[in-house]
Amino acid sequence: MASYFCNCGENQANFELCLKNNVAGFPSTGYQTGDLVFLIVKINSRWNLGARGTLLESTNNKPWNDADNYKSSFKANWEPINKQDVTEGLRKIYHPNFGLAIQGKKDINTFQNKGDELKEFFNNFFITSTLLK
Numbered sequence: 814m815a816s817y818f819c820n821c822g823e824n825q826a827n828f829e830l831c832l833k834n835n836v837a838g839f840p841s842t843g844y845q846t847g848d849l850v851f852l853i854v855k856i857n858s859r860w861n862l863g864a865r866g867t868l869l870e871s872t873n874n875k876p877w878n879d880a881d882n883y884k885s886s887f888k889a890n891w892e893p894i895n896k897q898d899v900t901e902g903l904r905k906i907y908h909p910n911f912g913l914a915i916q917g918k919k920d921i922n923t924f925q926n927k928g929d930e931l932k933e934f935f936n937n938f939f940i941t942s943t944l945l946k
Contacts, residue, residue: 814845814847814848814849815844815845815848815849815920815922816848816849816850816851816920816921816922816928816932817839817844817848817849817850817851817918817919817920817921818850818851818853818914818915818919818921819831819837819838819839819850819851819852819853819866820853820854820915820916821852821853821854821855822854822855823854823855823856824854824877824879825854825856826877826878827877827878827879828852828854828863830876830877831852831864831889831891832852832863832864832891832893833876834874834876835888835889835890835891836872836874836875836876836886836887836888836889837850837852837866837868837886837887837889838875838877838880838883838885838886838887839883839884839885839886839918840882840883840884841884841885841917841918842884842885843885843918844868844885844887844918845868846868846869846870846871846887847867847868848867848868849865849866849867849868849932850865850866850867850868850889851864851865851921851935852864852865852866852891852893853899853915854896856896859898859900860898860899860900860903860915861896861897861898861899862894862896862897862899862935862938863893863894863896863897864891864892864893864894865891865892865935865936865939866889866890866891866892867889867890868887868888868889869887869888869889869890870887870888871885871886871887871888872886872887872888873886874886874888892939894938894939897938899934899935899938902934903915903931906927906930906931906934907924907925907927907931910925914927914931
């Protein structure tokens with residue numbers, strides 16, 4: 814099982830649509846059922862973690878206005894939390910390649926050998942935050 818960022822950039826609407834429709838969309842292919850994804854969105858120049866999820870089967874459901882930008886889409890089992898600013902933590906873990914870590918298709922399990930550290934950092938938010946329903 815690989816682990817990825819599902820990066821909504823600054824598009825808050827797409828972030829909300831992912832959660833509402835239990836889907837995850839990606840601009841590239843190669844993702845698989847069972848992959849772990851962390852849903853992030855940029856708010857006021859800060860990266861926020863809002864959910865983690867597992868990819869289920871692929872789907873043609875692409876509810877986003879810019880759906881043509883997504884080459885693959887999956888049903889997702891999301892565990893949403895109140896958005897948590899993870900910018901400084903990402904900068905520390907992926908120094909100096911913070912920007913590269915969150916852009917494009919990279920298995921965070923192997924990217925710069927920081928996957929365990931990143932997942933531990935992110936998973937702590939799901940222990941200390943209230944899961945949203």
